[in-house]
Amino acid sequence: xxxxxxxxxxxxxxxxxxxxxxxxxxxxxxxxxxxxxxxxxxxxxxxxxxxxxxxxxxxxxxxxxxxxxxxxxxxxxxxxxxxxxxxxxxxxxxxxxxxxxxxxxxxxxxxxxxxxxxxxxxxxxxxxxxxxxxxxxxxxxxxxxxxxxxxxxxxxxxxxxxxxxxxxxxxxxxxxxxxxxxxxxxxxxxxxxxxxxxxxxxxxxxxxxxxxxxxxxxxxxxxxxxxxxxxxxxxxxxxxxxxxxxxxxxxxxxxxxxxxxxxxxxxxxxxxxxxxxxxxxxxxxxxxxxxxxxxxxxxxxxxxxxxxxxxxxxxxxxxxxxxxxxxxxxxxxxxxxxxxxxxxxxxxxxxxxxxxxxxxxxxxxxxxxxxxxxxxxxxxxxxxxxxxxxxxxxxxxxxxxxxxxxxxxxxxxxxxxxxxxxxxxxxxxxxxxxxxxxxxxxxxxxxxxxxxxxxxxxxxxxxxxxxxxxxxxxxxxxxxxxxxxxxxxxxxxxxx
Amino acid sequence: xxxxxxxxxxxxxxxxxxxxxxxxxxxxxxxxxxxxxxxxxxxxxxxxxxxxxxxxxxxxxxxxxxxxxxxxxxxxxxxxxxxxxxxxxxxxxxxxxxxxxxxxxxxxxxxxxxxxxxxxxxxxxxxxxxxxxxxxxxxxxxxxxxxxxxxxxxxxxxxxxxxxxxxxxxxxxxxxxxxxxxxxxxxxxxxxxxxxxxxxxxxxxxxxxxxxxxxxxxxxxxxxxxxxxxxxxxxxxxxxxxxxxxxxxxxxxxxxxxxxxxxxxxxxxxxxxxxxxxxxxxxxxxxxxxxxxxxxxxxxxxxxxxxxxxxxxxxxxxxxxxxxxxxxxxxxxxxxxxxxxxxxxxxxxxxxxxxxxxxxxxxxxxxxxxxxxxxxxxxxxxxxxxxxxxxxxxxxxxxxxxxxxxxxxxxxxxxxxxxxxxxxxxxxxxxxxxxxxxxxxxxxxxxxxxxxxxxxxxxxxxxxxxxxxxxxxxxxxxxxxxxxxxxxxxxxxxxx
Numbered sequence: 005x006x007x008x009x010x011x012x013x014x015x016x017x018x019x020x021x022x023x024x025x026x027x028x029x030x031x032x033x034x035x036x037x038x039x040x041x042x043x044x045x046x047x048x049x050x051x052x053x054x055x056x057x058x059x060x061x062x063x064x065x066x067x068x069x070x071x072x073x074x075x076x077x078x079x080x081x082x083x084x085x086x087x088x089x090x091x092x093x094x095x096x097x098x099x100x101x102x103x104x105x106x107x108x109x110x111x112x113x114x115x116x117x118x119x120x121x122x123x124x125x126x127x128x129x130x131x132x133x134x135x136x137x138x139x140x141x142x143x144x145x146x147x148x149x150x151x152x153x154x155x156x157x158x159x160x161x162x163x164x165x166x167x168x169x170x171x172x173x174x175x176x177x178x179x180x181x182x183x184x185x186x187x188x189x190x191x192x193x194x195x196x197x198x199x200x201x202x203x204x205x206x207x208x209x210x211x212x213x214x215x216x217x218x219x220x221x222x223x224x225x226x227x228x229x230x231x232x233x234x235x236x237x238x239x240x241x242x243x244x245x246x247x248x249x250x251x252x253x254x255x256x257x258x259x260x261x262x263x264x265x266x267x268x269x270x271x272x273x274x275x276x277x278x279x280x281x282x283x284x285x286x287x288x289x290x291x292x293x294x295x296x297x298x299x300x301x302x303x304x305x306x307x308x309x310x311x312x313x314x315x316x317x318x319x320x321x322x323x324x325x326x327x328x329x330x331x332x333x334x335x336x337x338x339x340x341x342x343x344x345x346x347x348x349x350x351x352x353x354x355x356x357x358x359x360x361x362x363x364x365x366x367x368x369x370x371x372x373x374x375x376x377x378x379x380x381x382x383x384x385x386x387x388x389x390x391x392x393x394x395x396x397x398x399x400x401x402x403x404x405x406x407x408x409x410x411x412x413x414x415x416x417x418x419x420x421x422x423x424x425x426x427x428x429x430x431x432x433x434x435x436x437x438x439x440x441x442x443x444x445x446x447x448x449x450x451x452x453x454x455x456x457x458x459x460x461x462x463x464x465x466x467x468x469x470x471x472x473x474x475x476x477x478x479x480x481x482x483x484x485x486x487x488x489x490x491x492x493x494x495x496x497x498x499x500x
Numbered sequence: 501x502x503x504x505x506x507x508x509x510x511x512x513x514x515x516x517x518x519x520x521x522x523x524x525x526x527x528x529x530x531x532x533x534x535x536x537x538x539x540x541x542x543x544x545x546x547x548x549x550x551x552x553x554x555x556x557x558x559x560x561x562x563x564x565x566x567x568x569x570x571x572x573x574x575x576x577x578x579x580x581x582x583x584x585x586x587x588x589x590x591x592x593x594x595x596x597x598x599x600x601x602x603x604x605x606x607x608x609x610x611x612x613x614x615x616x617x618x619x620x621x622x623x624x625x626x627x628x629x630x631x632x633x634x635x636x637x638x639x640x641x642x643x644x645x646x647x648x649x650x651x652x653x654x655x656x657x658x659x660x661x662x663x664x665x666x667x668x669x670x671x672x673x674x675x676x677x678x679x680x681x682x683x684x685x686x687x688x689x690x691x692x693x694x695x696x697x698x699x700x701x702x703x704x705x706x707x708x709x710x711x712x713x714x715x716x717x718x719x720x721x722x723x724x725x726x727x728x729x730x731x732x733x734x735x736x737x738x739x740x741x742x743x744x745x746x747x748x749x750x751x752x753x754x755x756x757x758x759x760x761x762x763x764x765x766x767x768x769x770x771x772x773x774x775x776x777x778x779x780x781x782x783x784x785x786x787x788x789x790x791x792x793x794x795x796x797x798x799x800x801x802x803x804x805x806x807x808x809x810x811x812x813x814x815x816x817x818x819x820x821x822x823x824x825x826x827x828x829x830x831x832x833x834x835x836x837x838x839x840x841x842x843x844x845x846x847x848x849x850x851x852x853x854x855x856x857x858x859x860x861x862x863x864x865x866x867x868x869x870x871x872x873x874x875x876x877x878x879x880x881x882x883x884x885x886x887x888x889x890x891x892x893x894x895x896x897x898x899x900x901x902x903x904x905x906x907x908x909x910x911x912x913x914x915x916x917x918x919x920x921x922x923x924x925x926x927x928x929x930x931x932x933x934x935x936x937x938x939x940x941x942x943x944x945x946x947x948x949x950x951x952x953x954x955x956x957x958x959x960x961x962x963x964x965x966x967x968x969x970x971x972x973x974x975x976x977x978x979x980x981x982x983x984x985x986x987x988x989x990x991x992x993x994x995x996x
Contacts (some may be wrong), residue, residue: 037722
């Protein structure tokens with residue numbers, strides 16, 4: 005066996021462990037009975053430790069170092085080796101003990117968060133989160149020298165991202181989007197009461213499955229289950245699962261989580277399965293991942309054309325609820341812009357204020373400017389500042405998101421990056437795909453999916469996010485595309 | 501950390517890997533989409549390999565050997581060490597490559613079996629099974645010298661069991677049970693058509709959950725899902741799951757699989773969770789495990805008293821189906837003795853002929869007296885011989901059971917052992933628990949469960965099966981208790 009084949013074998017084994025962990029995590033959030041939690045935390049910690057040992061083995065290091073100067077490799081193979089060597093060297097910075105402790109702390113913090121959120125009791129969560137933040141600060145130090153310590157965490161989700169660049173980007177968000185949302189707020193608000201009537205759970209579930217099928221999600225290689233926080237996970241590109249949340253009194257939750265997670269899942273299903281375990285079989289970054297979910301959710305799912313066919317299906321499923329609602333009313337209702345407390349149900353414009361707030365908090369928390377005990381009041385003051393809202397309870401405030409309980413600091417900014425990439429990619433798709441919008445109106449998503457497969461999915465991590473963006477659109481990420489999209493759409497919707 | 505604490509840590513880690521595999525297997529048989537199968541096989545194989553490496557590590561061997569002469573240990577600790585050292589030495593006989601190949605072959609064979617059974621096409625399955633049988637014969641050789649090569653496999657499920665002893669036991673079955681069943685066959689048969697009307701799936705599901713609750717199954721530490729072959733699995737004693745199969749045209753399947761798997765699950769839920777990963781936290785043997793499921797299924801579940809309360813619940817759930825059925829008719833219907841093709845739906849007497857056939861086939865297959873290609877015709881001739889039946893198709897014949905596709909040879913005999921232990925234990929329980937039968941009539945299963953917890957569950961693997969049987973009943977396994985139970989019950993039911 006040559007070195008590259010050995011490398012592939014080792015990477016597959018590491019992936020086997022990571023995907024096994026993913027199965028255990030999926031189960032933890034969908035079906036696991038409550039008493040299973042403690043031993044599950046221990047099992048995940050053991051798997052994390054073993055995965056880490058394999059990912060930092062001397063043998064892997066030797067092979068990677070040998071292959072890094074092997075001129076006979078193809079360009080794709082070279083890029084795989086470069087990427088894997090970088091990951092290897094990053095992984096070496098962690099001890100197995102640290103990885104196991106982090107994994108165990110995350111499981112415990114996640115459980116504490118669930119209880120704290122249900123009971124609206126931040127104090128139940130705080131001691132666990134404190135421990136986790138301490139570990140995260142330690143992690144920044146382990147990972148070495150960055151311009152800003154938070155960069156180390158950002159890079160785990162968005163390789164190459166810098167705190168300084170994000171500050172510039174969010175300055176644009178503040179300057180341009182805040183003003184634009186104010187213009188909207190000055191106009192009369194549209195009606196959306198009919199989205200909050202009673203919607204039968206089973207019918208909603210069936211409707212969501214139909215939306216996923218229409219997008220091209222392959223149910224032979226995936227499935228949808230219920231969880232308290234919708235997510236997509238995968239155990240190979242042949243087993244990509246989504247979860248959703250169905251609220252009987254709000255049809256929005258099911259619709260947007262199905263389309264959003266469906267977008268993520270299409271990306272994973274489009275990755276080359278023969279590259280299992282290698283960078284060339286992986287997504288580029290969370291920002292690019294999110295570009296796929298946001299493109300489907302917002303640029304497609306919240307467009308007039310998408311609902312031309314789908315609205316009649318919806319009215320067939322819920323005839324009473326929509327009997328006096330016109331197609332135009334429905335389009336307006338799903339695009340109401342209005343400051344609100346909960347990120348996941350925010351509109352596509354004010355959404356970025358939610359991200360901005362979390363970005364500022366995380367930065368301060370990692371810097372050590374604020375501590376876990378300050379979180380609730382800091383959070384509430386930011387919501388007042390950016391969204392003009394008083395936060396009535398921690399459950400609707402600082403406890404709302406799962407991310408910190410999972411140890412995911414540096415993750416939130418990728419949501420905004422995703423929306424901005426999506427706008428830029430979709431503008432390009434409209435240029436390149438003949439009759440794209442009329443195909444979407446007909447419910448034919450294949451041309452768009454084929455384009456995304458070709459432009460994004462099939463490349464795995466061959467390109468960096470920046471390279472990919474340039475290869476598709478001819479330029480780096482540019483906030484202008486998002487502002488153009490927003491301006492065109494909402495000027496018309498609100499008669500600005 | 502002292503050696504015993506180190507030993508515990510290592511055993512917990514091995515258990516973490518084994519239970520992670522169990523989660524992946526549970527998912528494979530309940531929720532996994534079809535395309536996920538190939539990579540799942542690979543993931544299970546990797547976990548099996550890692551588990552094997554840990555279970556055969558030099559470090560573990562050194563600690564076990566040191567502890568095996570440590571006089572300061574408690575009796576329980578000494579027994580743990582003795583058992584673990586035996587397992588360690590057995591595991592050393594396997595190479596990691598063999599374990600990984602076995603795991604991968606099993607996953608592939610399982611998939612082939614599923615297709616073959618659905619298509620009634622043994623040929624789809626045969627080449628995989630051949631490979632697996634070859635590996636199993638190799639395994640017998642690896643495991644060393646036994647009086648009979650099949651002993652090596654039997655011992656994996658029933659430590660201490662011998663082919664020669666089973667032959668004696670099954671001679672009793674042949675001599676006594678065959679004659680008794682013939683006496684029954686000469687009598688007029690009871691009616692059970694009403695068990696095969698239409699039974700709504702959801703109502704059946706709910707009814708099954710009620711039966712489990714009544715038995716004392718803890719849903720905070722478990723759950724029930726659907727699978728094509730009912731099973732119990734656990735990922736600690738705090739997460740013990742059952743599956744069932746609901747047939748709209750046969751209420752028997754749901755009832756007996758719920759009670760049967762419930763019995764297994766109660767055993768696992770009763771094992772001491774603080775002994776996680778150690779012999780003292782494990783079940784004794786599959787025969788003892790099966791004694792728990794059979795005791796609940798047959799000695800309790802098929803008794804007149806059990807249905808005194810539960811029959812009225814059943815008639816409430818399905819009023820039309822049972823409107824002209826008396827409680828006595830129902831009791832007779834669930835205890836019909838009649839030769840049939842499918843083991844899992846056999847009555848509690850002819851059941852043992854199904855096991856006997858499999859025992860004879862496995863022995864011959866491992867000896868090499870027959871080959872996989874002979875299986876179908878050999879099977880059919882045995883069904884003619886013992887049950888007087890012509891097998892119409894392989895799906896209803898040699899393809900009916902999951903076991904061989906899982907590589908489980910030597911497993912079937914434990915089913916009969918379980919029934920025989922159950923009869924012996926239940927006879928003792930009736931002596932020791934005051935008013936046991938009237939408590940069961942009232943639907944109060946707690947006295948029985950408490951007795952089982954005290955006599956069986958809480959001890960883990962402290963005792964061997966034989967020791968446990970003696971400690972509970974004062975004597976070794978004795979087929980007489982089963983024959984007494986059968987004779988009393990069916991003499992009355994069939995007016996013999």
